[in-house]
Amino acid sequence: MSRHERASDGARRERMPLVPALKVLTEIRRHDQVVVTSMGSAREWPKLSEHALDFHYVPSTMGGAVPLGLGLALAQRHREVLVVSSDGALLMNLGCLVTVIDSGAANLSIVLLDNGVYEVTGGQKTAAAREGVDFAGVARAVGYPNVGCFRRLDEWQREAGEFLGSSGPRFAWLVVEPVREGFALAPPQPMHEQLRRLGEALGDRR
Amino acid sequence: MLFSGHEIAATLTELGVTHAIWLPDSELGGWEADLESAEALTLLRVCREGEAWPLAAGLYLGGASPLVIMQVTGLFESGDALRNVLFDLGLPIFAILGARSWLASGSRDSAKRFATPILDAWGIDRVIVEAPGDKPELAAHYRRCQKAGRAGAVLLAEGSM
Numbered sequence: 001m002s003r004h005e006r007a008s009d010g011a012r013r014e015r016m017p018l019v020p021a022l023k024v025l026t027e028i029r030r031h032d033q034v035v036v037t038s039m040g041s042a043r044e045w046p047k048l049s050e051h052a053l054d055f056h057y058v059p060s061t062m063g064g065a066v067p068l069g070l071g072l073a074l075a076q077r078h079r080e081v082l083v084v085s086s087d088g089a090l091l092m093n094l095g096c097l098v099t100v101i102d103s104g105a106a107n108l109s110i111v112l113l114d115n116g117v118y119e120v121t122g123g124q125k126t127a128a129a130r131e132g133v134d135f136a137g138v139a140r141a142v143g144y145p146n147v148g149c150f151r152r153l154d155e156w157q158r159e160a161g162e163f164l165g166s167s168g169p170r171f172a173w174l175v176v177e178p179v180r181e182g183f184a185l186a187p188p189q190p191m192h193e194q195l196r197r198l199g200e201a202l203g204d205r206r
Numbered sequence: 207m208l209f210s211g212h213e214i215a216a217t218l219t220e221l222g223v224t225h226a227i228w229l230p231d232s233e234l235g236g237w238e239a240d241l242e243s244a245e246a247l248t249l250l251r252v253c254r255e256g257e258a259w260p261l262a263a264g265l266y267l268g269g270a271s272p273l274v275i276m277q278v279t280g281l282f283e284s285g286d287a288l289r290n291v292l293f294d295l296g297l298p299i300f301a302i303l304g305a306r307s308w309l310a311s312g313s314r315d316s317a318k319r320f321a322t323p324i325l326d327a328w329g330i331d332r333v334i335v336e337a338p339g340d341k342p343e344l345a346a347h348y349r350r351c352q353k354a355g356r357a358g359a360v361l362l363a364e365g366s367m
Binding site: 055059060061062063064065067068069070071072073074075076093095096098099102103191192195198199202203204206 | 224225248250251252253254256257258259260261262263264265266267268269270272286287289290291294295296
């Protein structure tokens with residue numbers, strides 16, 4: 001069991017606020033790292049950071065952010081790719097965690113924001129909300145070499161850099177508070193502009 | 207199956223495909239060893255077909271040339287992912303689709319009945335390869351779609367359920 005997991009064992013009911021949790025990531029992201037956001041993170045990240053290698057996957061197919069990030073990681077083996085997904089989306093596509101392992105991609109980090117609800121549709125509970133799902137246990141069981149669970153913001157602030165610098169693929173489960181107001185999701189930029197900007201940043205000559 | 211594994215691996219290599227993303231059926235599955243051993247190709251296995259389209263999208267955006275291989279039932283299953291990648295993102299992803307029961311005369315398999323209506327409803331440029339003489343159409347259609355920058359599909363006729 002890693003230090004990242006032990007640190008959270010005593011505080012099972014704690015949840016960290018979403019925006020400061022994302023701010024940690026914007027502060028430690030590498031300059032040449034691709035960041036894929038979706039759902040709640042796609043709503044908040046553009047308010048915190050602006051980078052040519054940011055891709056806000058809106059409109060998306062729910063559960064598609066991890067496969068899309070995996071594709072980027074496999075095509076750009078020299079770059080790190082960070083996918084910020086949410087519990088509702090991942091639950092639609094849990095098998096993608098296995099696909100990542102089978103692909104052999106080591107340059108991928110998945111940060112799961114688990115708020116227990118479908119936030120952008122108004123906060124309805126997910127099927128996992130009542131009993132709770134040990135997402136870290138799932139990731140560990142399918143073979144992620146580095147898995148962390150973070151419930152407290154101070155832990156995340158202290159350990160995120162080291163965790164995301166560990167051997168990949170990495171899976172960080174962040175237990176966060178739902179956003180109750182201003183939760184609606186809108187595309188931060190038209191998709192064709194995002195695709196053009198990302199393509200230029202990645203040196204696509206097609 | 208109309209194409210042997212060796213033939214399909216050679217064709218995809220010649221077309222410059224870098225990644226074959228697949229969830230096979232009983233007929234496509236015979237290609238596994240050849241796809242896996244092709245030097246210029248990487249075979250990627252997904253757990254459900256809905257993963258294949260965004261995975262192909264990421265590869266494409268990263269500069270690779272992916273291709274999706276699944277049974278037509280997987281196309282049905284993965285409709286929202288296909289919609290997003292081909293239409294919201296507008297990416298020219300190409301697919302080889304096993305057309306289940308296509309060659310089984312008198313088949314009442316609904317997968318056969320809905321194959322072309324669903325593709326046509328999505329507006330996907332498709333051809334059907336159902337006899338040995340049609341086989342060159344696979345590469346030709348891929349090239350046409352890539353040149354035009356549009357998504358496309360080949361329905362490969364299968365005989366079994």
